[in-house]
Amino acid sequence: MVETPELNITTFLNLMVVLIPFLLISAVFSRVVILELSVPTSAGGAASNTPNFAIEVIVRKAGFEIANGTSVEAAIPKKNDEYDMKMLSEMLIRLKAQYPDKEDATVLMEPDIEYNYLIQVMDAVRGTEIKAEEAVYGEDDEDDKEIQRIVLFPDISIGDAP
Structure with a gap:
């Protein structure tokens, strides 16, 4: 009669006791950022005295x-095969100066354009960084100017380009 040996898993359990906390501590936890978008609505129910102005940025291959x-x-147009x-941003800053109360804009994309x-x-469209008009120490040096983040059109709708 042959006796079967006992299975000794003590060493394996010791390894797991050390390995599991190490893996949990060293894991990188990613943060998911969600941007709320609005869906464009039809202007059928709008008042007749409201100006029908909408800012649309259409992204085309050209x-x-x-x-x-x-x-x-x-x-x-593209510069050196890259979007300008x-x-x-400069055009959107000009639009924001003309319509300071406007908060919404629509981004329309052609089908075969990269998600990036x-x-x-x-x-x-949401905002941009500009250099402050006044220098930090009263000098007129370009390197001393502070960069400010300005909000342009934070309420963005997206869709397919016509």
Whole structure:
């Protein structure tokens, strides 16, 4: 009659007691950021005296178009096969200066454009960084100017480009 040996798992359990807390402590916990978007609504129920002005940033393969809801106001072509985010920010700053109470904008994308560009455009529409007009120490040196974050159009709707 052959006796079966006992299974000794003590060493394995000791390893698990040390390994599990180490793995939990060293794990990187990611933070998920959620950006609330609004869905464009039809203007059928709006009052007739309300101006029908909408800021639309249309992302096309050839570049950006900024429209007012009915017609294209400005076109920003690509530079060196890259979207000109700086020019887009400058145009949006001008629009914000003209319409300071306007809080919403729509980003419209053509189908075959990378998702990364959608995020970059949404960041540019929500806000931008500009250098302060006055230098920190009263000097007029470009390096001494503070960078300020300004909010442009925080309420963003997204959709497909026409």
